[in-house]
Amino acid sequence: MLALTTFGGPQAHLAHFHKVLVARRGYLSEAELMELNSLCQVLPGPASTQTLIAVGFRIGGPNLAYLTLLAWTLPSLIFMTGAAIALSSIQEKNWSTEFTRYIQPMAVGFVSYGAYMISLRTVNTKTGIMLMILSAVISYYIQTPYIYPLIIIGAGLVTSMKFRSQPREQKERMQINWSNLILWAGVLVFAAALGGITKALPVKLFENFYRNGSLVFGGGQVLAPLLYTEFVEVPEGDDTRVGALRSKLKEQYAPKPYHTPISHQEFLSGYAVAQALPGPSFSFSAYIGALSARSYGVGGEMLGAFMSTIGIYLPGTFMIFFVIRFWESLKKYRPVRASLEGITAAASGLVAASAIIMFQPLENTFLNFSVTIVTFCILVFTRIPAPLIIVGGLLLGFAVHWLGLAAN
Numbered sequence: 001m002l003a004l005t006t007f008g009g010p011q012a013h014l015a016h017f018h019k020v021l022v023a024r025r026g027y028l029s030e031a032e033l034m035e036l037n038s039l040c041q042v043l044p045g046p047a048s049t050q051t052l053i054a055v056g057f058r059i060g061g062p063n064l065a066y067l068t069l070l071a072w073t074l075p076s077l078i079f080m081t082g083a084a085i086a087l088s089s090i091q092e093k094n095w096s097t098e099f100t101r102y103i104q105p106m107a108v109g110f111v112s113y114g115a116y117m118i119s120l121r122t123v124n125t126k127t128g129i130m131l132m133i134l135s136a137v138i139s140y141y142i143q144t145p146y147i148y149p150l151i152i153i154g155a156g157l158v159t160s161m162k163f164r165s166q167p168r169e170q171k172e173r174m175q176i177n178w179s180n181l182i183l184w185a186g187v188l189v190f191a192a193a194l195g196g197i198t199k200a201l202p203v204k205l206f207e208n209f210y211r212n213g214s215l216v217f218g219g220g221q222v223l224a225p226l227l228y229t230e231f232v233e234v235p236e237g238d239d240t241r242v243g244a245l246r247s248k249l250k251e252q253y254a255p256k257p258y259h260t261p262i263s264h265q266e267f268l269s270g271y272a273v274a275q276a277l278p279g280p281s282f283s284f285s286a287y288i289g290a291l292s293a294r295s296y297g298v299g300g301e302m303l304g305a306f307m308s309t310i311g312i313y314l315p316g317t318f319m320i321f322f323v324i325r326f327w328e329s330l331k332k333y334r335p336v337r338a339s340l341e342g343i344t345a346a347a348s349g350l351v352a353a354s355a356i357i358m359f360q361p362l363e364n365t366f367l368n369f370s371v372t373i374v375t376f377c378i379l380v381f382t383r384i385p386a387p388l389i390i391v392g393g394l395l396l397g398f399a400v401h402w403l404g405l406a407a408n
Contacts, residue, residue, distance in 0.1 A: 002052070003075045003279045013048035017055075027059060036324075043323060044216055045316020046282045049073070054320050062321065069317060073309065076274075076283030081305040083273050084290035085298055087266065101400070102393040104268035105368040108359045109375025110275045111224060115351035116380065127162070128345035131155045135349030140356060143229045148222075149215040152346045159342035163334035174329040180322035184315055188214060191311075201296070202307045205289050209311030213282075214319075222347050223281075223312075224271060225354030227288055233261035260295050262288065264361040272393070275386045285312040 006016040021027045040050035056068035191207040270287040289308025290301040
């Protein structure tokens with residue numbers, strides 16, 4: 001039921017979880033839900049998905065946790081895979097996709113809103129503001145997937161040194177079961193080795209998304225710039241000094257593509273569709289995986305979506321299984337609590353930079369600027385649900401397109 005009715009992205013998921021799991025079903029208390037959500041904010045991966053997995057684990061152990069993951073992710077996986085297949089079919093038939101003209105700048109508005117909400121709720125110190133700005137600048141100029149985890153880890157280390165400002169708590173001896181951490185690392189190494197040996201696209205997709213799922217803090221908004229850097233073809237024609245520097249760094253550090261490149265317009269259209277769906281925002285991975293394998297036909301697209309989805313969710317699942325057993329003892333250490341300030345500030349900077357990066361390839365017109373700004377303002381100042389905003393943009397695109405055809 002949550003997978004089909006929980007709109008609004010990660011920021012709104014917790015309220016839906018409280019309403020259904022706490023108030024209506026009584027599976028756990030409000031304090032327990034907030035505690036599990038806080039734990040998942042510390043870990044890499046999709047925080048709202050991990051929160052549900054943790055609830056399932058606490059109630060029924062690993063089996064119920066895996067079943068919860070399946071029920072939560074399956075509807076959005078099916079829809080986003082279908083969206084990718086439909087887009088490929090439209091392009092093969094040379095049909096016009098002009099009706100999506102407003103969706104692309106709207107997607108930038110959604111990303112900008114994500115950066116605004118993260119920074120508003122989590123960045124409230126001078127150190128945090130400085131780290132957010134620095135993270136945005138670095139990730140803007142060095143657009144390679146390897147820089148993002150370095151930024152996040154570095155920011156966390158900076159604020160961990162401020163641990164003396166955290167209140168002392170009586171520590172307990174930790175008893176750690178390392179099996180799930182070993183499993184997480186083993187799958188990562190095995191997938192990388194197998195992908196390097198076989199060069200098989202499904203394996204490479206799994207390894208890519210498994211790696212990203214192991215390093216993303218902050219939810220789907222932070223995942224977007226990583227996927228954009230690795231999967232979207234580099235726009236041509238940027239001959240400015242900044243553009244030349246970015247192209248040089250990208251050519252030097254970015255991995256060579258092993259998949260069908262995804263256009264900037266396709267990326268933004270899919271991101272906007274994902275915002276209109278209920279359930280986890282990481283479902284966007286299925287869309288990217290399907291388009292990356294479209295040269296292999298519908299069967300290849302479905303396999304690409306499946307492998308990408310498994311890859312993006314599995315590391316977070318292993319991590320929550322590993323940490324939940326000793327979380328009570330771990331959170332009593334002051335450096336751990338202090339590092340969260342830097343991690344969230346860096347995540348805000350990455351999302352802010354991604355909004356700028358995604359807007360640049362669009363035509364520099366008053367219309368695109370206006371659609372982006374209006375979308376951002378609607379999200380900030382009104383309670384209009386995201387699905388209605390996206391549907392409105394599609395309907396407006398259809399209307400303008402058909403009016404143009406009629407006029408011609």
